[in-house]
Amino acid sequence: MTEAQLMHTFDQFQHASSYVAFNEIASGHINDTYLIKTREEPHYILQRINHHVFKDIPGLMANKVLISEHLKHKRSDLSEKEIKNRVLTFVPARSGTYYFKDHEGHYWNVMEYIKDSITHHIVTREEVAYEGGKLSGEFLRLTSDLDASRLVEVIPHFHDMSFRFSQFEDALKVASAQRKEKARTYLLKVADLKDEMHIIQNLKASGAIKLRVTHNDTKISNALFDRNNKGLCVIDTDTVMPGVVHYDFGDAIRTICNSAAEDESNLDLVHFNVAYYNAYKSGFLEELETTLSDLEIETLPLAAKTMIFIMGIRFLTDYLNEDVYYKTKYPEHNLDRARNQFKLIESMEKQMKV
Template structure:
């Protein structure tokens, strides 16, 4: 038995999974946690799937606090879903406790694991293939805001401190430029100047009095499960970065990722724009999903959320490039630089379309 299989056997035996284990295979396309799909055969019930994950403690350094967040938020969501006559088994994640009643297991190598019930007959898509999928993801993330509107956000732990503190990230960026430990700054002066000229973008949200809310902080399309039969967005997943934040940041991260006309690492910047049709599709769905739970000031600030999150992401890519590519995984030496350039191109395009973006938000703010 290999070391990995021996460890998996140890971890699996720490949970009270029901039935006979018939398969255990790596699962999904995530880059942070190691995920496995377990299948158990239960007499007269057929096959029951389980998701087992080894948590990445290099990124999430407080796994116990992280799981406390997830357990509390999903319990709150279950109550709200039941109140709305929904199906909590499909509309939120269900954490499986270990034999000691804990929402995680610490193995003999001091690694942390967790388990969820697998939500069947639903799919998470890695890219926007049609308007309806993007709209459904917007509805789902908006509903996530609506259901958690009464949750005391300040009681949540910060799973990654200052994750969307753009002002703090701007300071780190300037330090990376000044130190220039890999001698790369001379080749990216245009990108550096673009960011330095927009310090106001980095600071703008700290000067606004927007409500602190429970935020997801990784609102990509593939973090919403879409029902295979109804094609409706049914469940928001990947709750590792759920913590206190601003609703407009969740909106903005979705736009940055989903309304771009090209891939995040597209080399041909002429292909990169912020698609106003997709921007409107998402705006409509997000506002509908929130269903009146956002303040008027928050809704008016949605375009700003898109710009700030895109700017922040581009700045983070360039910071990582200057620091030697220590955070984001890369496939080639200039990967982070290509990623940075697409984000800065999107910021530039948003600035050109600023009036249009605000008109679209105003149109759906009824």
């Protein structure tokens, strides 16, 4: 994108600001995100939404705006300035919708930038894990009275274990003998864990655990902090959909508690950090405990194991499929990612009762 194109796109939204400059924010894997600096505050975040991943952009933006308006209503005890620091504020396009579609078919949205906010891509202190847990728990608590059926399911079957197993089994049927042999140890692990990894889905299907509004992408980089590492709000609400509390708890733990990058091939470096787990869980339950059932709380450790597994099986499936989904840098990149996730499960099992 040229600067002139970004300026033109930014001016398709209802702001009263004078453009000064832009910086690309390169942290995301799906959307293209830019910080738009203006002469007057606030500055803005301009984002191009990946319509190849998200097929229903109007539905996605309706979800995002609905969530923000609900959260603003729930935080009516705060001043307007405080609310803008704690809840995402979306700017409507000149057309009246909350997105702009350019002549190339790309979709854009704009939100106000939260001043002096920071993000973490890895966790190096328990206080950050704790604050991340509080933010996630607060989000779930404040949206617990919002009817989840009002949300559009922007990525169907996103955390559906049966769907992921079906993809895996289809890949296994067409995989080369060489790749199956290299992955043999992990094929056996998948088979061993199959029944256990369906427990949460079965509880959801039976109605034993509540269907609620969930964020569904709770990696630590989707939490904003102030300069003192106190939590401000969760961001990147593209994947907000109906779900269960275990999705958000487990996905956060998967990313917070791994001592190594998810594609680290030296498995000796991969450990499950129980201290970070306990810190995150403490903050999470501090915000949410009174709204959860005993069963939901009891199955939180299983949620962590399940969400680690679901990424392991997705990486393994892509390896068997000759790497058609995730970007890879070498032939066994996806297999290394899968090995990493299964080692994380093994480390967790050695240290905790799950």
